[in-house]
Amino acid sequence: MKLDILVVGGGMVGATLAWGLGRRFPHWSVGVVEAVAQDDSHQPSFDDRVIALSAGSVAGLEELGLWGDLQHQAQPISHIHVAEKGGFGRAQLHAEDYQVQALGQVLPVAAIGQVLHRKLQCQWFCPDRIAEIEQGQDALAVTLASGQRLQTRLLVVADGGNSPTRALLGMGASRQDYGQHAIIANVRTQKPHQGWAFERFTETGPLALLPMTRNRLNLVLCVRPEEVEATLSLDDQGFLQLLQRRFGWRLGAFLEVGERHCYPLSLIQADSLRANRALVVGNAAHSLHPIAGQGFNLGLRDVLVLLDCLAGDDPGHWQGLAAWEGRRQGDLQRTIGTTDTLARLFANDHFPLYLGRNLGLGLLNHLPLAKHRLAWQMLGWEKG
Numbered sequence: 001m002k003l004d005i006l007v008v009g010g011g012m013v014g015a016t017l018a019w020g021l022g023r024r025f026p027h028w029s030v031g032v033v034e035a036v037a038q039d040d041s042h043q044p045s046f047d048d049r050v051i052a053l054s055a056g057s058v059a060g061l062e063e064l065g066l067w068g069d070l071q072h073q074a075q076p077i078s079h080i081h082v083a084e085k086g087g088f089g090r091a092q093l094h095a096e097d098y099q100v101q102a103l104g105q106v107l108p109v110a111a112i113g114q115v116l117h118r119k120l121q122c123q124w125f126c127p128d129r130i131a132e133i134e135q136g137q138d139a140l141a142v143t144l145a146s147g148q149r150l151q152t153r154l155l156v157v158a159d160g161g162n163s164p165t166r167a168l169l170g171m172g173a174s175r176q177d178y179g180q181h182a183i184i185a186n187v188r189t190q191k192p193h194q195g196w197a198f199e200r201f202t203e204t205g206p207l208a209l210l211p212m213t214r215n216r217l218n219l220v221l222c223v224r225p226e227e228v229e230a231t232l233s234l235d236d237q238g239f240l241q242l243l244q245r246r247f248g249w250r251l252g253a254f255l256e257v258g259e260r261h262c263y264p265l266s267l268i269q270a271d272s273l274r275a276n277r278a279l280v281v282g283n284a285a286h287s288l289h290p291i292a293g294q295g296f297n298l299g300l301r302d303v304l305v306l307l308d309c310l311a312g313d314d315p316g317h318w319q320g321l322a323a324w325e326g327r328r329q330g331d332l333q334r335t336i337g338t339t340d341t342l343a344r345l346f347a348n349d350h351f352p353l354y355l356g357r358n359l360g361l362g363l364l365n366h367l368p369l370a371k372h373r374l375a376w377q378m379l380g381w382e383k384g
């Protein structure tokens with residue numbers, strides 16, 4: 001079978017790209033290879049997480065014609081509160097300061113998966129994966145594990161941080177472990193969240209609470225590897241007490257907690273974003289610490305810029321791919337750099353660092369220009 005574009009990985013980023021390609025370039029044939037069946041409860045991209053979408057990402061999903069189907073499940077973030085547990089520094093952001101209705105929106109990833117899978121009409125190869133890739137000047141010849149042979153003029157790799165396809169293309173990647181795991185769960189508190197998102201820096205790593213619909217909050221609690229087993233095996237009451245100690249009483253008592261899931265955290269960066277007739281996007285190109293909620297936001301910007309750069313008769317022409325790579329570099333460096341700095345700075349108990357970050361948070365709150373700059377970047381109002 002001959003295709004114009006083959007996307008490997010039908011998760012958050014790959015499926016969004018496939019949808020965008022079909023909408024923007026209806027004359028091109030698009031296929032998706034996905035390893036895990038859509039109805040498999042272990043689909044790793046559309047699991048029980050919720051994610052914070054920046055205001056820029058919401059605009060991007062609107063541009064792609066997806067937001068209308070998602071909006072009713074989203075909880076707007078009206079305020080963000082960042083503080084060090086037991087420290088004196090804190091910073092606050094408010095939607096009204098930026099003349100926007102919301103600083104971002106919180107959505108369950110499963111909702112995004114359902115909408116994408118319902119709307120997507122391209123060719124699905126699932127469950128399947130790529131076993132072999134042969135290089136050619138005008139197309140790549142791809143053999144799937146099922147034995148099916150395909151030819152594609154452009155291959156877009158979106159199969160996640162460990163990306164077997166990136167490796168098949170001979171593209172290297174670096175991995176730096178953060179020595180932290182993220183435990184996620186939905187929680188209920190005594191006081192209503194009123195659209196506040198919280199980020200607390202604690203002695204074992206950050207703790208984030210994102211507001212959800214029906215007055216629930218989604219927790220991301222970062223712990224050291226040696227604490228994972230004990231934390232996961234706490235009964236609900238013990239876990240709620242631990243949260244209370246780490247977060248404090250700003251939302252009153254923690255009353256209920258749902259099922260807990262755990263993710264090891266590392267920074268993975270592909271050595272290059274481009275090869276002959278191939279590109280790497282989303283987590284396959286950059287897996288980040290979830291501290292600032294930037295992973296999918298960054299992957300979505302990979303997609304939006306790619307849709308802008310593809311033109312002409314040949315989607316795999318090096319000029320379009322080189323233009324995309326050039327336009328992505330600045331945004332990637334800034335977002336990865338800021339996220340990595342925050343993850344390392346706030347994971348350290350060293351006293352001068354503790355003092356410095358408290359002073360920094362306090363100062364940030366009183367320097368509107370610096371705060372505005374950070375907000376501009378973290379809220380994703382530039383595509384790069």
Ligand SMILES: Cc1cc2nc3c(=O)[nH]c(=O)nc-3n(C[C@H](O)[C@H](O)[C@H](O)COP(=O)(O)OP(=O)(O)OC[C@H]3O[C@@H](n4cnc5c(N)ncnc54)[C@H](O)[C@@H]3O)c2cc1C
Pocket residue numbers: 008009010011012013014033034035036043044045046049050051052053128129130158159160161163164165182184220263281282283284290292293294295296297298299
């Ligand atoms: C705890 C936590 C909280 C987060 N919070 C936020 C947030 O608030 N905001 C935000 O923007 N981001 C957040 N993120 C990051 C976000 O979840 C990721 O950036 C996003 O899921 C990346 O999507 P992706 O499609 O690139 O990769 P993945 O989600 O990893 O999807 C990869 C897909 O490829 C498939 N696949 C794997 N191998 C193969 C193969 N060989 N062949 C074919 N298919 C294959 C997988 O089955 C999957 O469907 C968070 C992440 C974590 C862990």
